[in-house]
Amino acid sequence: MSDTLTLPAERRERAGKGASRALRREGRIPAVIYGGKEEPTTIHVEEKELVRQLMTGHFMNSIVNIEVGGETIRTLPKDVALHPVTDRPTHADFFRLSKDAKVDVSVPVIFINEEKSPGLKKGGVLNVVRHELELVCAADKIPGEIEIDVTGKDVGDSIHISEVNLPEGSASAITDRDFTIATLVAPSSLKKSEGDNSTEAADDEAAEEEGGED
Structure with missing residues (x-):
């Protein structure tokens, strides 16, 4: 089984493109936790830590415990959007796992x-x-x-x-x-050898046919 990872986070007080751009300038990545029959939780995480965990190669298949506001939320990463030019993460989605979840x-x-x-x-x-x-x-x-x-x-x-x-x-x-x-x-x-043999056989057959006509 893939390791369980821990990702510190803070709650987002403001939403919208302007707020998200401001977070990215500060080295933070906006994210959301959804699912589990609960309201979505908007958060932001440190870009360097998110990139470090992405580089493990098994981030998307690992359970990620997100620590936010003194609470630990058990999640599975669902998507990390990357900038088309720089490949830096711009947003992340996490699915909240309930007990016995599939x-x-x-x-x-x-x-x-x-x-x-x-x-x-x-x-x-x-x-x-x-x-x-x-x-x-x-x-x-x-x-x-x-x-x-x-x-x-x-x-x-x-x-x-x-x-x-x-x-x-x-x-x-x-x-x-x-x-x-x-x-x-x-x-x-x-x-290639088989192909050459097939070609040779075809040439032999053609030669035999020509000889028969004579």
């Missing part, structure tokens, strides 16, 4: 036991179709990553979601199809 998250996949894949050992290439899986998880059991075992996989094989053992408390958010996560394809040198 959340939709995107979790990165990693592949294990590559040395036990016949296809990879002969030079095949793992073509990853989905680098992340969309999951529905219990809020207190969000996995940091999903391991996918490629043991025994050969060139031409595919890996589908039905083959993946998801952690307890997690299920695929896509339920209408058995989608592909990765395929094992032949190395380009082998493809």
Whole structure:
């Protein structure tokens, strides 16, 4: 499971574009906490701390405890808007988590036991179709990553979601199809060799036909 993070914040007294611009000039980022059948809570957080947590790489899949006004609010980050030129954060949205909440998250996949894949050992290439899986998880059991075992996989094989053992408390958010996560394809040198052989065979066949006409 991803780590639980803590983010200090202060309540926003004023809303609107002018107030938000003033906050950003002071190194603060406007944000809002919503959900949980409660009124939205408008806050602002320190830009440097938000950027530091974003750089961990798992911020969007982590539970974030926001400390504001002596209260700790358990949340899940839903969106961080970035400036189109500077990439600095301009606004953040957090979803308030109730007890036993289920959340939709995107979790990165990693592949294990590559040395036990016949296809990879002969030079095949793992073509990853989905680098992340969309999951529905219990809020207190969000996995940091999903391991996918490629043991025994050969060139031409595919890996589908039905083959993946998801952690307890997690299920695929896509339920209408058995989608592909990765395929094992032949190395380009082998493809070229096969293509050359096909061309040679075609040339031989054409030569035989010409010889028959004589």
